[in-house]
Amino acid sequence: MSVSLADLRGRDPQIFTDGCPTRTVLDHVMGKWGILVLLALSDGTQRWGVLRRNVAGISEKMLASTLKTLEADGLVRRTAYPEVPPRVEYALSPLGRDLMQRVLPLMEWVADHAADIVDRSA
Amino acid sequence: MSVSLADLRGRDPQIFTDGCPTRTVLDHVMGKWGILVLLALSDGTQRWGVLRRNVAGISEKMLASTLKTLEADGLVRRTAYPEVPPRVEYALSPLGRDLMQRVLPLMEWVADHAADIVDRSA
């Protein structure tokens, strides 16, 4: 049932080594803001302003650049409506939803154990 | 079956907000090297030197500091043998193994989709 690094390396020896695409994806998704944005979006389509409030502490610049990389990665879909004032909505793409299906259980675990972990290291 | 951020916020409204312990854990685990070290260790107990080779591209400094935070977080266990030359072994703690059970499926997904994602954004 469980997968190991050795298993993954069995399929592709270069996996998770330096310069490997997996590293790039990891950097995008696991960066400081990537997951938090994806996590917010897993609640459903959201406008820029709402997203900004839901990802507490993010700056406009980082929200913009994070969304751009995630969109380029095909994990997030951006929809702009030709209105005044402008309205732009962000949503997970099918690929993004697929990813979050793997991430959410992890987040749940983190939510459950974070306090313990931080206490220990204090 | 699926969990959402709203669900998690239902248990604790502060979850994943700024300054929340979850953010700290995320920074430790999801940082550039955290996961990669944990991933390598999920193959089993390893000595420092082996670990350094398995986590391709990591510097000694980063390996040392990453291991120290992960050990302080209670995710990694360090065992030093009073020998000459010194021998030190690192292993996942039970907590760390529990965590990796959630992380490995994610890594498998990333391994499977990384190429697509990077191609798209190129």
Added chain:
DNA sequence: CGGGATCCTGCACGATACTG
């Protein structure tokens, strides 16, 4: 409202050398 452009700063991270 939803960003882009610009400037600035810290610290995450790397390289090198040294040690018990």
Added chain:
DNA sequence: CAGTATCGTGCAGGATCCCG
């Protein structure tokens, strides 16, 4: 062998202003 100590630096990320 398994680290620490020291020194540099690039770039992630914050603050601010502006624009369609």
